[in-house]
Amino acid sequence: MVSKTEEAQVNRLENQVDNGGGGAWEYLCLVRKLKLRRSDKVLKHGLSILNDPSKRSSLGHEEWTLYEQVAIAAMDCQCLDVAKGCINVLQKKFPGSKRVGRLEAMLLEAKGSWAEAGKAYSSLLEDNALDQVIHKRRAAMEKAQGNLSGAIECLNKYLEIFMADHDAWRELAEIYVSLQMYKQAAFCYEELILSQPTNPLCHLAYADVLYTVGGLENLQAAKKYYASVIDLTGGKNTRALFGICLCTCAIGQLTKGRNKEEKESLELQSLAATALEKDYKQIAPSKLSLLRSTLKSLKLA
Amino acid sequence: MGGELRYEIGHNAYIKLVLHALKHKTSAVNGVLLGRLSGSDATPVVELAESVPLFHSHHIGLLPPLEIALIQIEEYYSDQGLNIVGYFHANERCDDIELGKVAKHIGDHIHQCFPQAALLLLDNKKLEALPKGKDRGPVVQLYTRYILELEASWIRWK
Numbered sequence: 001m002v003s004k005t006e007e008a009q010v011n012r013l014e015n016q017v018d019n020g021g022g023g024a025w026e027y028l029c030l031v032r033k034l035k036l037r038r039s040d041k042v043l044k045h046g047l048s049i050l051n052d053p054s055k056r057s058s059l060g061h062e063e064w065t066l067y068e069q070v071a072i073a074a075m076d077c078q079c080l081d082v083a084k085g086c087i088n089v090l091q092k093k094f095p096g097s098k099r100v101g102r103l104e105a106m107l108l109e110a111k112g113s114w115a116e117a118g119k120a121y122s123s124l125l126e127d128n129a130l131d132q133v134i135h136k137r138r139a140a141m142e143k144a145q146g147n148l149s150g151a152i153e154c155l156n157k158y159l160e161i162f163m164a165d166h167d168a169w170r171e172l173a174e175i176y177v178s179l180q181m182y183k184q185a186a187f188c189y190e191e192l193i194l195s196q197p198t199n200p201l202c203h204l205a206y207a208d209v210l211y212t213v214g215g216l217e218n219l220q221a222a223k224k225y226y227a228s229v230i231d232l233t234g235g236k237n238t239r240a241l242f243g244i245c246l247c248t249c250a251i252g253q254l255t256k257g258r259n260k261e262e263k264e265s266l267e268l269q270s271l272a273a274t275a276l277e278k279d280y281k282q283i284a285p286s287k288l289s290l291l292r293s294t295l296k297s298l299k300l301a
Numbered sequence: 302m303g304g305e306l307r308y309e310i311g312h313n314a315y316i317k318l319v320l321h322a323l324k325h326k327t328s329a330v331n332g333v334l335l336g337r338l339s340g341s342d343a344t345p346v347v348e349l350a351e352s353v354p355l356f357h358s359h360h361i362g363l364l365p366p367l368e369i370a371l372i373q374i375e376e377y378y379s380d381q382g383l384n385i386v387g388y389f390h391a392n393e394r395c396d397d398i399e400l401g402k403v404a405k406h407i408g409d410h411i412h413q414c415f416p417q418a419a420l421l422l423l424d425n426k427k428l429e430a431l432p433k434g435k436d437r438g439p440v441v442q443l444y445t446r447y448i449l450e451l452e453a454s455w456i457r458w459k
Contacts, residue, residue: 037327076327146394174359178329178393180402205359212364242369294372 001201039076046070075110182213200232223247244272249298307346314352321354322391328358334387335378362403386415391423420444
């Protein structure tokens with residue numbers, strides 16, 4: 001999960017490099033740090049550094065990290081020859097390395113040789129049973145073959161050992177959502193919120209799932225989590241603002257006739273609506289009338 | 302009961318959805334189709350005149366973004382006399398041509414308001430083959446729940 005500012009920074013850099021303004025190495029480091037999947041750009045700009053001997057030598061020992069990054073990007077883009085080339089260079093430099101062995105197994109994956117890749121990973125695990133990347137590759141292989149329940153099983157087993165791996169919890173949650181297993185997805189997001197209580201994106205995802213499941217209790221909880229997103233982001237998250245409006249509307253429909261705390265919830269909804277109008281006026285004034293009619297239908301519906 | 306139903310998709314609508322899929326190669330994408338029912342009773346035609354790309358990756362399958370999007374889209378296009386008449390979906394994996402749960406669910410919802418709703422599933426293999434081959438046919442597979450009468454579930458068209 002990347003924040004808005006981080007994403008803006010990466011995009012700015014990407015634009016700069018794409019248009020010949022330099023900064024390729026900085027871009028590649030940022031992509032690596034934020035664990036983004038922009039393989040076509042990484043491949044293009046990474047190769048431009050690797051294929052230039054002077055640029056390559058100026059990297060010092062970071063050169064090998066770049067070979068690894070480009071190899072993976074090449075596999076993602078199905079440029080298997082490039083990937084093989086990078087892996088060969090790394091093999092020569094680090095003979096017998098487990099890390100290079102991992103890349104070789106990933107190449108088998110990229111070729112679709114699932115059984116061989118599986119065997120390669122198993123043998124690598126024999127010497128290093130706690131290699132997190134390899135465990136996760138096995139889940140990735142299940143997912144790539146369309147075996148989502150297998151991927152879920154792998155991830156669950158992995159998380160029993162490595163329960164602090166946020167990325168894995170998030171991946172598992174997203175797989176559950178794609179299968180409409182919302183209660184299980186909610187559990188994953190709860191784990192994420194426990195370990196990252198100040199990350200608004202976890203609260204947001206959790207609120208979305210709660211709303212999707214529905215029912216009065218879930219809607220009321222969703223509203224609270226949308227409110228905490230607004231709190232954590234200083235009111236800047238549009239989806240949370242919309243979420244408040246949706247929740248208030250849905251709760252209103254379910255509690256028609258009951259006079260419970262109506263005033264408080266209406267106040268929150270109107271605050272959210274005002275904030276949305278202000279944002280739209282500033283950023284998308286042409287859509288302001290559309291926003292207004294949307295909010296109107298949410299208040300009446 | 303009408304005669305044989307035909308579906309026509311507008312150039313722009315089609316291109317927008319395919320481009321949306323191409324922009325997000327590593328995830329599932331979806332979108333809605335707008336249009337109207339026209340033609341005569343004997344030869345009804347579902348015109349898929351416009352499209353709006355919706356989401357990619359994990360936002361598919363979550364209700365809040367979808368609800369807001371549908372409200373706004375309906376509002377915006379009703380001025381042009383267009384309604385939501387279809388749904389577009391592209392799966393995450395390139396060899397996956399199964400109509401998934403989420404796609405069917407959203408399709409059902411649209412079908413309730415418009416029985417002749419069209420569900421388009423991107424065929425990734427055909428998309429890949431486009432620049433290489435001479436086959437300029439559509440890269441989507443059409444599903445409908447309305448062949449001669451309302452069907453119980455989504456049927457592949459032709």
